[in-house]
């Protein structure tokens with residue numbers, strides 16, 4: 001039901017003027033997609049939005065209408081859409097050299113490897129560059145198996161680690177798994193979800209309790225030895241699930257006891273997004289053996305990486321390992337520029353401050369609207385879980401779709417996720433401001449009120 005008592009929320013002012021759009025019409029683009037692209041493509045919204053321009057935390061459609069991007073191109077825009085510094089560096093590199101592969105020396109990959117390794121704690125100092133998160137996780141699976149000589153891998157239910165033939169096995173949502181053999185040797189432990197799982201946030205031992213399931217799985221469904229354990233630092237696609245304190249510490253101990261290595265998927269959480277630390281795993285007080293990263297690493301460029309220890313890295317030298325676009329001069333130049341901007345613009349701190357302000361706003365929405373069952377996240381990696389009933393926690397899937405659709409009508413784009421598609425995922429570019437948050441909260445307040 002529309003609530004006409006509210007004035008339309010206004011986006012904060014911006015100096016950016018979008019260019020007049022001169023490309024094919026909305027209808028022509030829709031027809032070409034329908035005719036020439038895979039039917040497996042899914043779009044957001046009943047009438048999909050056509051986005052033709054971006055500037056920092058804002059997006060523009062073909063009519064020049066501005067939206068606040070609360071989802072960052074699926075958590076991929078870290079420093080801001082078409083950030084001028086990144087664009088300039090990429091342009092300069094494009095003019096000099098676009099591609100060679102790693103068979104020749106090039107300064108960008110070497111300098112970028114050094115810069116990225118310097119961002120890592122412990123002995124994590126060897127970088128492999130690839131093009132996507134799925135590729136990074138594929139490579140990490142290979143490394144874990146080769147290094148340990150074991151085959152079995154543990155991943156978590158409700159995880160998303162990619163859609164390639166092998167990473168589909170790590171992913172644990174039926175919605176993303178095709179009916180085809182993909183999970184050889186992969187076993188899924190309980191999701192350490194303090195909202196929906198057996199142990200809640202008031203249970204101080206819940207981290208150890210959920211981790212005990214990892215040990216149980218190792219003991220009962222593997223030969224007692226494993227190659228490794230995959231976990232996101234915070235489950236992203238699964239609906240911004242933040243693990244209880246101590247979970248990864250206990251889980252890692254069980255895995256290492258069984259000869260396995262620990263892999264942290266930082267595809268969504270890395271590069272300061274969680275505000276508390278540069279890497280999501282740091283908030284859990286652990287040091288992984290392998291870290292995979294993608295999305296925010298390139299602010300929209302096809303760049304991903306696996307970083308590991310020199311000892312684990314040696315295993316890939318036993319055969320030829322090659323990736324045509326991995327370490328491409330343009331991607332590496334962009335990756336380097338992203339690290340520079342993160343530092344210059346203090347974006348991790350911005351995530352902490354603006355993210356904290358946003359989470360406070362979400363908590364106020366929860367006090368006011370019964371539909372909000374849970375509010376969670378760290379920094380600008382957040383989620384709002386909608387339920388029909390706070391006691392039964394029955395997922396409010398259809399209501400979530402309505403909120404998400406109406407928010408778009410009011411100029412706010414956010415993500416939707418969780419196994420029941422009842423979690424609003426708010427993971428905007430890291431340059432989000434407090435006035436943007438005021439707009440975002442105002443929109444959600446109106447839309448929740450309309451349900």
Ligand SMILES: Cc1ncc(COP(=O)(O)O)c(C=O)c1O
Nearest residue numbers: 132133134160161162236267268
């Ligand atoms: C945590 C996580 N890992 C891996 C991936 C796969 O990345 P890509 O789509 O670049 O293959 C994703 C993508 O959403 C992700 O969220």
